[in-house]
Amino acid sequence: MNTHNQLPSSHSSVESRFASGFLKALKKMNKNRPSSPSIRDTYRRYNFIRVSAYGLMASAVRPGRAWSHATLWKIRNRTFHRALMKRSRTHSLTRRVARGNPRNELGCEQVNDLRKLVPGGEEMKFCRLLNETAHYMKCLQAQVQIMRNIVDHYST
Amino acid sequence: MSSRRSQSTQPGVSRISDEQIADLVSKLQQLIPEIRTRRRSDKVSASKVLQETCNYIRSLHREVDDLSDRLSALLESTDGDSAQAAIIRSLLIKLVWSNWSP
Numbered sequence: 001m002n003t004h005n006q007l008p009s010s011h012s013s014v015e016s017r018f019a020s021g022f023l024k025a026l027k028k029m030n031k032n033r034p035s036s037p038s039i040r041d042t043y044r045r046y047n048f049i050r051v052s053a054y055g056l057m058a059s060a061v062r063p064g065r066a067w068s069h070a071t072l073w074k075i076r077n078r079t080f081h082r083a084l085m086k087r088s089r090t091h092s093l094t095r096r097v098a099r100g101n102p103r104n105e106l107g108c109e110q111v112n113d114l115r116k117l118v119p120g121g122e123e124m125k126f127c128r129l130l131n132e133t134a135h136y137m138k139c140l141q142a143q144v145q146i147m148r149n150i151v152d153h154y155s156t
Numbered sequence: 157m158s159s160r161r162s163q164s165t166q167p168g169v170s171r172i173s174d175e176q177i178a179d180l181v182s183k184l185q186q187l188i189p190e191i192r193t194r195r196r197s198d199k200v201s202a203s204k205v206l207q208e209t210c211n212y213i214r215s216l217h218r219e220v221d222d223l224s225d226r227l228s229a230l231l232e233s234t235d236g237d238s239a240q241a242a243i244i245r246s247l248l249i250k251l252v253w254s255n256w257s258p
Binding site: 023141 | 219232
């Protein structure tokens, strides 16, 4: 039970883990920056920040979440994953046609869109997909809020 | 609410009861800000909730991209990070206050 003196601990510790890890990564990246960055350097920094944001959030949550597992796997196996995606693009179309239309009123198209958006969503059962989506959205919101706060802090 | 269990006609696609779907959909409904601000009595269709979820996740992704872009630009101009502890402290205070609901 939440008393007035107690603060919600489980979610805020995920956020504090993410925040401190993210700030450390930014500091580390900033140490080795070139004095006159090329366009490629700038893109690299942008991409590094983006990927580490997603990766650090995925590491900050407790294990047992399929989406965080899928995110970290994607990041760690980037080149392998890219080859896999190229190969599966020809297969995925045939797979969708074979599945047919589900009975319930939920549009097949929207469920497929959701599966593409949530990491690891392609192979989940529908019930689990909704669960993972809810958790993923909460963590994404927290991630965005923290990044927003950091940007505000640096721009003042 | 009637709970109808339908037979699974296709392998790998599990049919779950409508109650479970409704329960999970209402969970998603809580999280999406646009839907949450409407009156609770308004019934939103499940497909609308899914659609709004996809749109919301896409907008969050776009915002992460945009914030990363701004961060990389901001970091190029700042030097050193002596204020890191102060940042963490102010972040955590903000987070704790925004999450706390008595």
